[in-house]
Amino acid sequence: MDSRRKFLGSVATGLATSLAPSKVLGANERIRAGIIGAGARGMEIVRDAMGCPNIDFVAFADIYTRRLEEAKAAAPGARTYLDHRYLLDDKSIDAVLIATPQHLHCEHFVASLEAGKHVYQEKTMAFTVEHAKRMRAAYQKVEGKRSVQIGHQGCSSGLMTDALVMASPARLGKITMIEAHMFRNTPHGKPQWSRPVYPDMNPENILWNQFLGEAPRHDFDANRYANWRFFWDYSGGNFYENMCHQLAFWYRPLNLHIPKAVTTTGGVFLWKDGREVPDTMSVSMEHPEELLVTWASSFGNNQLGASEHVLGTDGTIMKAQQIRYLPQKVNLPKGEEILGQMRTEPRAHMRNFFDCIRSGKETNCPFELGYRVSIACRMAVESYRRGRTARWDAANEEIV
Numbered sequence: 001m002d003s004r005r006k007f008l009g010s011v012a013t014g015l016a017t018s019l020a021p022s023k024v025l026g027a028n029e030r031i032r033a034g035i036i037g038a039g040a041r042g043m044e045i046v047r048d049a050m051g052c053p054n055i056d057f058v059a060f061a062d063i064y065t066r067r068l069e070e071a072k073a074a075a076p077g078a079r080t081y082l083d084h085r086y087l088l089d090d091k092s093i094d095a096v097l098i099a100t101p102q103h104l105h106c107e108h109f110v111a112s113l114e115a116g117k118h119v120y121q122e123k124t125m126a127f128t129v130e131h132a133k134r135m136r137a138a139y140q141k142v143e144g145k146r147s148v149q150i151g152h153q154g155c156s157s158g159l160m161t162d163a164l165v166m167a168s169p170a171r172l173g174k175i176t177m178i179e180a181h182m183f184r185n186t187p188h189g190k191p192q193w194s195r196p197v198y199p200d201m202n203p204e205n206i207l208w209n210q211f212l213g214e215a216p217r218h219d220f221d222a223n224r225y226a227n228w229r230f231f232w233d234y235s236g237g238n239f240y241e242n243m244c245h246q247l248a249f250w251y252r253p254l255n256l257h258i259p260k261a262v263t264t265t266g267g268v269f270l271w272k273d274g275r276e277v278p279d280t281m282s283v284s285m286e287h288p289e290e291l292l293v294t295w296a297s298s299f300g301n302n303q304l305g306a307s308e309h310v311l312g313t314d315g316t317i318m319k320a321q322q323i324r325y326l327p328q329k330v331n332l333p334k335g336e337e338i339l340g341q342m343r344t345e346p347r348a349h350m351r352n353f354f355d356c357i358r359s360g361k362e363t364n365c366p367f368e369l370g371y372r373v374s375i376a377c378r379m380a381v382e383s384y385r386r387g388r389t390a391r392w393d394a395a396n397e398e399i400v
Contacts (some may be wrong), residue, residue, distance in 0.1 A: 034059030035097040042099035048350040061087040063207040088115035106131035110138040122151040124240040125370035149353035149363040150370030152248035156349035158342030167253040173314030185302040191271040192299040230275035237277030259285040262379035
């Protein structure tokens with residue numbers, strides 16, 4: 001492992017800052033991959049990547065020494081870095097997975113594309129509108145030359161394959177509403193998302209300034225580091241953790257655009273543990289397609305689970321663990337019910353990413369889809385924090 005002493009005493013020189021020539025990979029040629037952000041979620045997608053054919057996982061970058069030590073167990077021959085720029089400087093690496101806190105996505109995404117890498121970016125793609133625009137500018141420079149997959153895994157699921165067939169005007173008619181929800185519960189005394197603060201989470205083992213990135217300055221705080229999902233400086237709360245997935249699933253087959261207006265209500269009603277993001281919330285999104293998307297979520301009861309209902313004049317699509325189409329007999333008397341049959345292949349989303357690197361085809365969750373979902377989620381955050389409806393100024397690309 002690159003030691004902290006080496007990191008503090010060195011300056012990353014010769015870092016790749018321009019797009020390297022694209023290397024054409026054959027169908028069976030091995031892809032060399034690395035990751036920025038080797039935490040719990042990061043290691044999940046590392047295992048997905050290592051389970052795909054013809055992948056060599058060769059590098060880990062993380063600002064916490066413990067994570068780099070643990071990552072070596074997954075790939076003993078891989079190199080480890082406290083500074084992600086050293087990883088990006090390795091021209092032999094073809095693809096980079098990014099699984100850092102949400103406020104750092106823009107920094108790592110832009111740097112990875114500028115270093116000539118293909119990118120798998122965990123959700124939610126962009127933290128703010130300004131970040132989304134910077135990421136778009138970087139992507140436009142390499143579009144068609146580098147593959148980008150955003151980590152909304154449902155876009156590669158068997159449910160999506162069925163949804164693309166079911167979600168046709170002939171079956172649904174005019175859609176006026178999508179009702180969605182996501183409810184969870186945890187045992188008493190075990191708050192949703194809460195992570196332990198270990199004794200070695202200290203300034204010697206964590207590069208605090210790199211964690212902060214562009215966020216407001218704070219003295220070192222191990223709880224902010226371990227439980228970054230609790231704080232607006234680094235997190236979009238459950239809008240970015242779960243609402244984003246449910247939006248992305250339907251934004252793809254219905255080709256929905258950024259909402260015109262979003263109204264969010266809720267609060268921290270259950271977990272009084274210092275978190276800033278709400279544990280109970282309701283969102284209403286008015287889309288330019290004359291369609292309303294509603295989403296409700298709470299961490300205090302899981303009876304209703306997670307599901308979505310697409311409501312059209314001629315039919316309904318119900319999605320939970322399965323997906324089902326039901327005709328509205330009043331308008332489609334001869335319509336027949338359809339039960340989804342497609343299964344989701346293991347590691348489907350990650351495998352699609354690597355397949356697209358080799359083929360040059362568009363990924364199942366491309367940049368543009370991630371962009372629209374990011375803006376919608378940010379509008380929900382802004383509405384909650386401002387206490388009023390957030391509107392999208394499409395001409396100036398701003399939330400007002």
